[in-house]
Amino acid sequence: GLPSVAFHLCGSSQDLNEDLKQMLESSKDSAKLDAMKRIVGMIAKGKNASELFPAVVKNVASKNIEIKKLVYVYLMRYAEEQQDLALLSISTFQRALKDPNQLIRASALRVLSSIRVPIIVPIMMLAIKEASSDLSPYVRKNAAHAIQKLYSLDPDQKEMLIEVIEKLLKDRSTLVAGSVVMAFEEVCPDRIDLIHKNYRKLCNLLVDVEEWGQVVIIHMLTRYARTQFVSPWKVMVDEYSENNFYESDEEQKEKDQKLKTTYTMDPDHRLLLRNTKPLLQSRNAAVVMAVAQLYWHLAPKSEAGIVSKSLVRLLRSNREVQYIVLQNIATMSIQRKGMFEPYLKSFYVRSTDPTMIKTLKLEILTNLANEANISTLLREFQTYVKSQDKQFAAATIQAIGRCATNITEVTDTCLNGLVCLLSNRDEIVVAESVVVIKKLLQTQPAHHGEIIKHMAKLLDNITVPVARASILWLIGEYCERVPKIAPDVLRKTAKSFTNEDDLVKLQILNLGAKLYLTNSKQTKLLTQYVLNLGKYDQSYDIRDRTRFIRQLIVPNEKSGALSKYAKKIFLAQKPAPLLESPFKDRDHFQLGTLSHTLNSRATGYLELSDWPEVAPDPSVRNVDVAKEWTGILGKPKKEKPTEKFYSESEEEEDESASTSSSGKCLESTAFSLPGKLCLQNCLVHK
């Protein structure tokens, strides 16, 4: 309450508040305005101005429009804390809701619904209902915004609010569309039944909706489409897809062929793709991304490529936009390399890029690497490795490793390059190279004795624990290839054991165990010495491992059946690690979402459903107006012919896709949609 707040204020600010109160009660508007400006200044700085509530609220009906506005700002901030006093202002807004001027009505509704005072819920509900049938689309837009506010204040109003949403969804104004879809997404995203009848209208209005509304509508329609249409992808398997799931399975293939002949895209599905495409030219990055994700999730794979150019264009934008767009491109480029291959050079790194942008570009370059471009890429990577930004240089070495495993032609080249880096002056670079070389050698250890020897020599100088551990592991694993060096390495590291990092100690133990099993004559004593050191180590892990190894390799009467297999256990052929992109499989999150960026489910994330096996009844999207019309003609249209017609126009569309003029699009829609509706569509488009 008030007293406690006042208590916290020190003397001077109390005086200040007294001053402000007096000014607010003054008869002069200029004094009041001055006071309000100072109060807003306090709010902006995060200072508490709640004590002034009674004095401020009196001015809610001021004739001076700026005073009034500032009072509104104040009210929205403090009404929640001063509910009783806030009620004093309500009647002013109720009066304004009836004002003949639409802008005054709208602003009254806006402020009224922003006052988070539960007791006025019924008043708000009533105001929203009335505003939703207002003649002014601007007032109706504000009603749509108010729905969300009321819902968060009192979720019990849900059912009634859904009724209002249903009504506003039918609205034909572009001003309302974005706002009501936003309300729909907040209040009842599961009620897709409300969308059916409005689907075609939303598709057709889309181009003319304001940009923020476009984003919201496109995301909603993406989810909608995934529940209503069948997948356009299966049929493309033979022709376009890079992954040949079914190649081995002849029967499946036949089945696919059959599918292919029967698949025709639902005309409503096509309508969405066609009407969102021009928005790739929006200046708003969020709109472009929204269309890109829609094409990714909904378009036939052969068509998804049209979004690449626009996404690459966004890379010219601010670093934050680049960051998000690059993340999405990274996910896309794993599955469909072809989309971004032509733009390879757009992802070349500049020394002035921030590190996070550099690493994302590198990620994409790695994803795009193939036999044809790898030599160019490797040359480019050479520059990156020398970068002053060492974190980035290290990431480049990892990237080279990935290229080497993915493209067998260059494995040796990469390996040699990495070996050269071992003599680099920077320890981070050397360490990273060691780690990557270790992984590469595992994939083909056969003829790399020389490299292993080379790395053994490095051990004297290199101090980074991961790198030391990697070298030791390598020598242990392939000790039979370097029979002379391995025992010597063990001798040296046994000496330094106590000063090593835990990671390195574990690998010394491993090395000892493996040597003991293959060359016990030379290393028995050494290994026992190391095991003794490990036994009394400070780390639980190391003591544990020591005990485990000793039981396994040193035969005694207690040792169980496992000892016999010790060699098999330690020196089993191990699968080489897969060098994978961190963006692999990230597209189980809808692209363009916060969850995708974070790679974890964000609060309120709405799952994108899988395509249905069989499409739900498409007639639910037919609009009543149309029914009447066909009714009058006495020719009730059957489903089949319509579909056939659509698919034909569909093919035409595709053939002339690049040159198809908007007029043509309109024509095909016009013919396929029943008369009256199409006329309206045409009007909307113009």
Next chain:
Amino acid sequence: MLPARGAGPAGEAREELSGGGACVESTFGGFAPAQPGAAAAMIHSLFLINASGDIFLEKHWKSVVSRSVCDYFFEAQERASEAENVPPVIPTPHHYLLSVYRHKIFFVAVIQSEVPPLFVIEFLHRVVDTFQDYFGVCSEVIIKDNVVVVYEVLEEMLDNGFPLATESNILKELIKPPTILRTVVNTITGSTNVGDQLPTGQLSVVPWRRTGVKYTNNEAYFDVIEEIDAIIDKSGSTITAEIQGVIDACVKLTGMPDLTLSFMNPRLLDDVSFHPCVRFKRWESERILSFIPPDGNFRLLSYHVSAQNLVAIPVYVKHNISFRDGSSLGRFEITVGPKQTMGKTVEGVMVTSQMPKSVLNMTLTPSQGTHVFDPVTKLLSWDVGKINPQKLPSLKGSVSLQAGTSKPDENPTINLQFKIQQLAISGLKVNRLDMYGEKYKPFKGIKYMTKAGKFQVRT
């Protein structure tokens, strides 16, 4: 998949869209979420944070979010070595912080639930653009001085966290930008910044244009500005080069003019993005820009010139930078010269280069212009000015390195800035500009310019 972080029942109550459309009943009918609105609204709050980590402005569009949420941001800021490496998206236990960094200010938006991150980021940039448009510059001082206008503008830009009016034409109708004269008048007479006429722009079919525009001199200026992004390798050959262009307009025309602008060679434009005023369909079918312009300054078009066209590189850099092992002295010599300039003068040339950390100082002599080496940031910048083809500008001298350290791995990259007036390097040419819908004869002007974008020379 990870469990939803901090998902209240409101979040969990969300369902997947079920097929068919039969789900009329909400499964969670009578279930009241414990935290109403936990999953609601887009932008909850905005905090402005300066370089030294002070929050100097906060604005909430819903319930107040404590400013302690910014602690997560400060942590991330500390971890990142430089401001530009602070991640734009930071998850915290109950919120998500999305930020943009411009004019040395972090604009941090607080989000409570799933939202397309670009939506928020693009909006934040729009806020900065609006401030710039209103106050000429966007800085902490200016924002603090105009806190009331800033607050009023922010209030209009978002309603309950959802963008409402983001067109500066509309905003300026709602809240007049401060001018010196108006500030003086306001103080004397107590009149206001708030428009006293009710704004009608929001209601019109062209929401980007204010109504009732009147000028005595009707003028329309278009600037075609192209930027060359390029990476040039050691030997002077081009690794990658692209041209990105914009057409910025300043239109001061009375009434509701309807303009069309056509090009001699529209095929050059490979990829374009438009101001919302441009009619998509007209462009698709005729390659003509047809639009009712906003009043004042705006960006009509951004474009990319198709990659197939060879990009003319107007300047070259000859460089000889060498460090030797065991010596604490290095050699530094660069010369800048004109290449494919179509007979125009290259001016406003500026060379910057980030030197390796081990460089202590540089002793250099320029043949023209001035140069500075900052021994703390290790940044060398040389303000060259105009290039005279008869007497090429050069910068020569020695580099002193920290004794005892080995020579740097990488030679520094050279970044170049330059300007060429009256030239669009792609060859793009405006054919004609016509006006319909109004009777008067406007003055029309077109200007061309080419600049360096991200132009780097590797050495």
